[in-house]
Amino acid sequence: MSDNLYTVKTPAVTSQKREGYHHGDLRAALVRAAEEVIAERGVDGFSLREAARRAGVSAAAPQHHFGDARGLLTAVARLGFEGLCEALVAANAAHPMPAGDEAARRARLDAQARAYVAFAIAEPARFDVMWRKARIDTSDEAYHAAARRAFVLLDEAIRGEAAEQCEGPRDPRTIAAWAAVHGFARLALDGAFGPDPQGAADAMLGAVIGRLDL
Numbered sequence: 001m002s003d004n005l006y007t008v009k010t011p012a013v014t015s016q017k018r019e020g021y022h023h024g025d026l027r028a029a030l031v032r033a034a035e036e037v038i039a040e041r042g043v044d045g046f047s048l049r050e051a052a053r054r055a056g057v058s059a060a061a062p063q064h065h066f067g068d069a070r071g072l073l074t075a076v077a078r079l080g081f082e083g084l085c086e087a088l089v090a091a092n093a094a095h096p097m098p099a100g101d102e103a104a105r106r107a108r109l110d111a112q113a114r115a116y117v118a119f120a121i122a123e124p125a126r127f128d129v130m131w132r133k134a135r136i137d138t139s140d141e142a143y144h145a146a147a148r149r150a151f152v153l154l155d156e157a158i159r160g161e162a163a164e165q166c167e168g169p170r171d172p173r174t175i176a177a178w179a180a181v182h183g184f185a186r187l188a189l190d191g192a193f194g195p196d197p198q199g200a201a202d203a204m205l206g207a208v209i210g211r212l213d214l
Contacts, residue, residue, distance in 0.1 A: 026055070026057065026061065026065065027065045027066075027075075029055045029056075029057075030051055030052070030055050030057075030061075030062050030065060030066070030072060031072070031075055031076055031079065032055075033051040033052070033054040033055040034046065034051045034072050034073065034075075034076050034125075035076060035125040035126065036054055036125075037050050037051055037054065038076070038125040038128060038129060039124065039125045042128070043073070043128050043129055043132050043135055046069065046073065046135075047069065048062050048066075048068065048069040048072060051072060069135075070135065070136060070137050071137065073129055073132070073135050073136050074136040074137045074140050074143050076125070076126055076129045077126070077129045077130045077132075077136045077143055078140070078142050078143040078146050079126060080123060080126030080127060080129060080130040081130055081143065081146035081147045081149070081150050082146045083119060083123060083126065084116065084119050084130075084150045085146060085149050085150050085153060087115040087116070087118065087119045088112050088115055088116070088150065088153040088154070089153065090115065091108070091111035091112045091114070091115040092108060092111075092112070092153065092157075094111060095107045095108040095111045097157070097160065099160065099161065100160075102160075105157065105160045106210075106214075108157045109157050109158070109177065109209060109214060110205075110206050110209055110210075112153070112154060112157050112181075113177075113181045113184075113205055113206075113208075113209050114201065114202075114205055114206075116181050116182070116185060117181065117184055117185045117188060117197075117198075117201045117205060118198065118201070120185035120186075120188065120189060121185070121188060121189065121197050121198055121201070124189055127185070127189070130147075151170075151174075151178075154174055154177065154178055155170070155171060155174045158171055158173045158174045158177055158214060159171060159174075173213075173214050176212055176213075176214070177209070177212060177214055180208060180209065180212060181205075181209070184201070184204075184205060184208060188200060188201060
């Protein structure tokens, strides 16, 4: 199967100063600038002032769209979860899961795992912010809905059936699979698998998932 199924591509971000943004695209420009700062300095090195500078606007301009640094980081995290959902949905579409078909369920799990790691590798800045709960507004409805949707997609693959949309006890098997795949993604981003993290994922991830009792 083509690796393109699991690759999430986004426009390249440059450090060139952005000028002349009209009101309609300033929000998107600030998000791109924030991702640039995070990619270079990490979440802890992020500042609203630096994002504004790179977007070519005044330090006060982001407040009209995001309120404060937490608001801008929350927007980045929401986009991250929405992108992860798109990757998981694409994996699901390529791997139908008829009820009771165990082979199909395992194939979907493998596809989702690869999509999850590919997303992390393609979008490291968004992936980092998504899990930094102390820096984002987790009560934001759009963020919460996107995060919950991503978890439901994972949970459905584990259960082999539609998962409940509401908050509640989580299936331990889902937690185990999530921990394994997320840990693999984090290790890949941190360079544990060398300079070709996607190659390592292609070579090893299937075996890792296959060893889990899911």
